[in-house]
Amino acid sequence: MTTTEDFQVSVEAAEQYEARFVPAIFAEWAPLLCDIAGVRTGQAVLDVACGTGIAARTAAERVGPTGRVTGVDLNEGMLAVARRVRPDLEWRQGDVAALPFADGSFDVALCQMALMFFPDQLAALREMVRVARPGGVVALAVPASLDAQPAYGPFVDMAVRAAGSQAASLLGAYWACGDLVVLSDLVASARLEVTDTWTHLGTAAFDSPGQLAATEVEGSPLVDRISADVYARIRAGAEDVLAPFVGPTGRLDAPLRGHLVAARVPGG
Incomplete structure (x- = not known):
């Protein structure tokens, strides 16, 4: 699996991501990812x-003062916000294709809602295997395929009709790893033993449909690629x-289906 979209964002867009995406979507998935990974x-x-840093922050609560949590990201805008929110954790700039850590440095490698954005997903998984200790765990969370999304499917179709190829490339990338069979095969190709998989139907909670649209557009490079109209x-x-999916108060609770996979690193 490969992708060509580059999701570099500004600090301002990263602040929108933290303020909107994290409470609306990702805060629900981080505990599930830590659960399937057995973080302790x-x-x-x-x-x-x-x-x-929502997954890192969640993991930090579980490992306690005797543990160690590190977040790594290619995007300095995202890291600037992560450092502001949790300055006590370690944040490193680095490329998943060449993680800046020694072999066997970690018990667990987590990757939440990001695998689909990596240019070479198999190479990225192999790097996670390298930096995890023998017998350690690599755990992933990804959105399910767009055809399995009762709310986001129609939304993305509409956005693509409105914005064309810009929206198709950016909004379509989220769902690229959503076939669980294909994903499990990819994980196994990285010399990992798949030990557990879950499919979870979560909720993307927003004050209104317009807020979901604003979050999707302003929290990604799409905001700089389309006109105001x-x-x-x-x-x-x-x-x-x-x-x-809108309730009597106008609040939007959009179903969001995703997959979680845990796999064991060889050895140990």
């Missing part, structure tokens, strides 16, 4: 492509296609 007291944990059409279209 005293472990050394790496959060790969950590973004603003196109952006307005996407926000208006979101009100229509997401109406089935």
